[in-house]
Amino acid sequence: MTGELQSTAAMTIMYAKAYGIYFIVTGIALMLNPGRFRAWYHDIMGESRRMVFGGLVALIIGCFIIATHNHIVADWPIIITLIGYWGVVAGGGSMISDRVVKLFKPMINSSDLVYRASGVAWFVLGLFLANQGFGG
16 A cells, blocks of 8 residues: 555656646746737637547546546645546547537637736646645
């Protein structure tokens, strides 16, 4: 059992490091270039095969996270598990129906302020995860 707990802790730390960096970079990018993201999202929405491919990637990543880190706990590691479930739900939904992707249209058409606020949220989440992974 001790080996399994160590393995779980190591996996949690690895995901926290990787997603910490990812969310920090994505947050900065959203804050600095909201128009670029909006244009990118419009391109994806305009082409069904891009939605299917993006859904496939999200589904695969989400499945791997859940397969290696399916820990429902009342502590910060649940964030990693929820990222996995989000990948499965959003990715699978994107592959199943274009209507699922269209649910995100209000966000896509939002103002620069909303994109920047999202960037701040992603950045803060990234700092938290990076701190847990690298410093915790």
